[in-house]
Amino acid sequence: MSENYSNSELNRLIAPEIKNDEFYAAIHKIARHEDIKTILEIGSSSGQGSTEAFVSGLRENANKPMLFCMEVSKTRFAELQKRYENDFFIKCYNVSSVSIEKFPSESDVIKFYSGTPTGLNSYPLEQVLGWLRQDIEYVKNSGVASDGIKKIKQENNIDFFDVVLIDGSEFTGSVELEEVYGAKFILLDDITTFKNYKTHQRLLADKKYVLQKQNILLRNGYSIFKRSNDIDNFMFEEEKVEQFLVMNMVRPGMTVFDIGANVGDYSILFSNLVGSSGKVYSFEPTSSTFKKLQNRVENSVCRNIYAFQKAVFSENKQIEFNEFAEEYSVWNSIGKPQMLNPQTLKGYVPIIKSEIVDAITLDFFCKQQNISKIGYLKIDVEGAESDVLHGATQLLGERCIDFIQFEISQKMLEGLNRKGQDTFDILIKNGYECHRITSNGEIGEEVKGSESFYENYIAFPCLPIHFFTIVLNGEPFIRYHIEIFKQLPFNWHWHIVEGVADLKHDTAWSLPLGGIINDEIHRHGRSQDGTTEYIDELAQLYPDNVTVYRKPDGIFWNGKREMVNEPISNIREECLLWQVDVDELWTIEQICQARQMFINNPDKTAAFYWCWYFVGENLVISTRNCYAQNPQQDWLRTWRYKPGTVWVAHEPPVLAQPLLNGQWLDVAKVNPFRHEETEKHGLIFQHFAYVTPEQLNFKEKYYGYANAVSQWTELQRETKFPVLLSKYFWWVQDETMVDTATSCGVLPIAKKEKDNVWQFLQPDAQLRQKATIKKISPIIIIDGVFFQLYKTGIARVWQSLLEEWAENGFAQHIVVLDRAGTSPKIPGIHYRSVPPYDYGATDGDRQMLQEVCDEQDADLFISTYYTTPLSTPSVFMAYDMIPEVMEWDLANPMWCEKNHGIQEASGYLAISESTARDLVKFFPHISPELVTVAPCGVKSTFSPASLEEINQFKTKYGISKPYFIIVGTGGYKNTILFFQAFGQIHSKEGFEIVCTGSGGFLQDEFRVHTSGSVVHMLQLSDEELKAAYSGAVALVYPSKYEGFGLPVLEAIACGCPVITCPNSSIPEVAGKAALYVNDADINGLANALCDVQKPEVRSSLIAAGLEQAKNFSWSKMAKTVSSALIDATLLPLKVGEINLIAFPDWEQPEESLALELEHVIRALATHPDRSHITLLIHADNISDDDANLVLSSAAMNLLMQEDLDVSEGSQISLIGNLAAIQWEALFPRLHGRIVLEDENQQAIAAVKAENIPTFDLYSFSSSIKLA
Helix, strand or coil, X not given: CCHHHHCCHHHCXXXXXXXXXXXXXXXXXXXXXXXXXXXXXXXXXXXXXXXXXXXXXXXXXXXCCEEXXXXXXXXXXXXXXXXXXXXXXXXEECECCCCHHHCCCHXXXXXXXXXXXXXXXXXXXXXXXXXXXXXXHHHXXXXXXXXXXXXXXXXXXXXXXXXXXXXXXXXXXXXXXXXXXXXXXXXXXXXXXXXXXXXXHHHHHCCCEEEEEEEXXXXXXXXXXXXXXXXXXXXXCCCHHHHHHHHHHCCXXXXXXXXXXXXXXXXXXXXXXXXXXXXXXXXXXXXXXXHHHHHHHHHCCCCCEEEECCEECCCCCEEEEEECCHHHHHHCECCCCCCECCCCXXXXXXXXXXXXXXXXXXXXXXXXXXXXXXXXXXXXXXXXHHHHHHCCHHHHHCCCXXXXXXXXXXXXXXXXXXXXXXXXXXXXXXXXXXXXXXXXXXXXXXXXXXXXXXXXXXXXXXXXXXXXXXXXXXXXXXXXXXXHHCCCCCCEEEEEEECXXXXXXXXXXXXXXXXXXXXXXXXXXXXXXXXXXXXXXXXXXXXXCEEEECCCCCCCECCHHHHHHHHHHHCCCCEEEEECCCCEECCHXXXXXXXXXXXXXXXXXXXXXXEEEEEECCEEECCXXXXXXXXXXXXXXXXXXXXXXXXXXXXXXXXXXXXXXXXXXXXXXXXXXXXXHHHHCCCEEEEECCCCHHHHHHHHHHCCCCCHHHHHHHHHHCCCCCEEHHHCCCCCCCCXXXXXXXXXXXXXXXXXXXXXCEEECCXXXXXXXXXXXXXXXXXXXXXXXXXXXXXXXXXXXXXXXXXXXXXXXXXXXXXXXXXXXXXXXXXXXXXXXXXCCCCCCHHHHHHHHHHHHHHCCCCEEEECCXXXXXXXXXXXXXXXXXXHHCCCCCCCHHHHHHHHHHHHCCEEEECCHHHHHHHHHHCXXXXXXXXXXXXXCCCCCCCCCCHHHHXXXXXXXXXXXXXXXXECCCHHHCHHHHHHHHCCCCCHHHCEEEEECCCCCCCXXXXXXXXXXXXXXXXXXXXXXXXXXXXXXXXXXCCCCCCCCHXXXXXXXXXXXXXXXXXXXXXXXXXXXXXXXCCCCHHHHHHXXXXXXXXXXXXXXXXXXXXXXXXXXHHHHHHHHHHHHHHHHCHHHCCCCEEEEECECCCCCHHHHHHHHHHHHHHHHCCCCHHHEXXXXXXXXXXXXXXXXXXXXXXXHHHHHHCCXXXXXXXXXXXXXXXXXXXXXXXXXXXXXXXXXCECHHHHHHCCCCXXXXXXXXXXXXXXXXX
């Protein structure tokens, strides 16, 4: 092995470059959301950067893709393999991507270096050539296989990868592109250096690839290309709208029929949409055209198209087919249309021949091919559409065709002496509804016929909605629904079942609680609040749409299950069955959207929804996975109903279909829409469950919720939110939280006016008022995991911080993750329930945390104890570095997670200067500027106790002599030193010892030093600890290491003298208020135990301690921490030593915008202090992608036209929508605003940036200088 190989830089581990930035986020997004199966990462290093982004996304990709990681360095490969050894979907290869012969020559590199100004020119040429030689030498001598890309392809039978990241050797990007060309996505890093400069330029010029995203200002630039020949390449010039529809409706796995396929344009599009799991049946009757179709299919890569030379007709027989010239073959028809010559606009195009062709019906063909369902049927048969449908009566009658796209052409219909209405009538008769197609390919308005000269339509089985409501005393909310239902643009029916449900069957659950039915809640078995009369009025006004079901006067329903089953016999059609409780309010848009989701997804059987659950006029449950928000049953509200299904339960609801074996199939368990799917489409309804005294009175009686009215009234008087619902509703046994609707961004649909009359917001008013609700930002997630694990000092720190933030208002920005209900519930703090932490399942926990961060739209994450999400930026709180300093086993899972949290963090907090220094010492990659020191505070409880309180404490625990107090007994606390010193003092029998914060027994090694003295092993409350400190001779705290030393602070705040050691953070806390001894000096400590009894020493220490304690407060710590967290939300801006801001008007013409930004970038790139400058560009009214494209274009122009490389100069960052609290943190760090010719004056005024010093482009170079 050569010495060059042994000393190669490739043998060193390096920090990840792609980490928590926009490229990392883009990789994660592709890995998580795209339809992909194979990913190749060239240059995985040790797996902490881009690999992590891939892995975190792939874990959530339903396709379960495989990731192939390549790394040439043996050292880095070992770490990579170890990191992902338990992940079955990752294969790691220790290979060189290409062979040595394919590396560029030195002359190639010299030519590039000399002729193309890039970031590479920042390094001497000889150093660059040294890197090339080093890479080649390593491949030669390391023993790794070469041609790694080919190897992976061959071993895994891969022709083309779906995603490739090229980020390996500095010199092989172009060769690697040759090996992976054809991938669906190609991601390039370092596009302004030799590695991928030419690769990037080549893909830019390649019409088969489209640039999706790029930013040449991030490090050495990156870009993302997508192969354009996925679906777009299979689109054709005509019928674009219809193709958009097809792409919206046709899904993988579908069976599609293309009737009238011609030369196969639609067939090939269908083929690529349904994928390998789907099938396309293409029909074209004429010989010449069919041959072209056949040849085209054979020459394509489509292997799922089955072509048939047949006409699809109303009968199985031979028919005559009339043909036009080849260029007009799309008009070939069984009719004889007169088609105007499009060339001359005079005369008609002649039919040149006729051919006898075989015809077949769809019913016969499907039976012959054993096809029971057609997902998508396209009919383009030049006027014979009704003939096709007449031959599909069985398929239509049994609703076995999900979607039918058909064409109406008046000229073609005239050639057959037909009317387009025939086609519509057949479809409508068979229970289909027909719709226009909108310009963007969506389903448009319903139509019953057409007089259009030429138009395509889409038909699908009618999907009416049958709403059902069981009600007793439904005022005032029952009046809302009809105003919504009567505006619905499709068939609907409302089944209202009124009366009292006896407490039987699955309604009997309330009997053990004391539920009763008394005359107060009904009148003769019906409503007594006006609901009965209102329902009668509805039935008269809407006799075709409203059906009312009641028992005879005075008769109760046999439980709620009987009530919901009552309408079933009247529902004789397939439909959506929708439970609408009287107090559940939906909007028109929500109902239409949900119905459309079921239409677009015929395989879906039910839908779960979240709701905003009101427990007051403006109070809602703000947590999930809790009371009223149990995803296992709440809120299942919509089912795809077929006649024959029945309700087998109501609480929770179970709609079941009978099976042949006598069993029942729960419809909702087959294939429901889950909460995340419906929520994505805005389908969160409002449930006004506990908003009127009448509702509470009913629940108090019927459900046995004793004192419900009075407890609810107490909740309405509460002024500080959020609060625990269990504090007010005794029947709520979990950690459900209540907050104001306003805080949750919810606009109540129902509102009680001053005259106590309830009003309902109309749709237009909802939109107007909703636009005025401002979302709170930034959002910071705090994982309360420590509360689950321990109850020690760190828990005290975080509880104190949360209490302070609840008081000062910062709580609006935080959400605490409550691990299995273990977090302290503090009014004013928002909580979200999450599963308990398990050190054996850390990967799954990170994924869960990331999902929560995504759902909460979190800007930042901080853990109370070392947990991390996958990609959301995090801040690490360092309490101490004891494991590192004491050289504990760092392979312990707890310390592994600590290490991971430190490595992942974007910013750092430390509770003492000492801990901050040690953090940087053991993790030298951390810049000291990134560490904020936030010393702990002391609870107001800890103050000098009265003599009476001290005596009560001593009496309670039988303490009769003066005593020393110690906290903890083992390890680095060094308590043995105290016992050894105590054993040496002659008067030890005159003292007792109070030991708190440890177990119940004193260890023998300590006890041998205490003969003749009583040792009290105590667990004390804060009040007792205050008295214990105040009455003690001294706190003896001989610790060898502390992250802070909270007991020392608590003791001096209580007027207790302290004897301690001058180690780590202790002098920061105790100051001059302690006697210091060496942590191994037994005699020194023995002397101190004597000295502290001297009145003048004691009084001096007590006075100094009380004064020192004033320097520490939880409010001060809370302010420091909150400021650091807000600063951390600004870290993506990469604020530097000199920070400038500009407010361009993004609505100005793109050319002038790009030119103006080009001037700004040029001025920055030529500034003498450019490497110290950050330019912040305000861009809150344009997407980051669009803004980055404009900036990248300007930077690229400078590079190409002026050889001016801006990637190694100033930092340029985009500013989106910052909150006022973020602007407040940013303003003091801004040196000035660059004045532009076209500025966004509205934005400048909105963020109050008028007072920032201003500079024009021509003066700022001389005005802005590094201090």
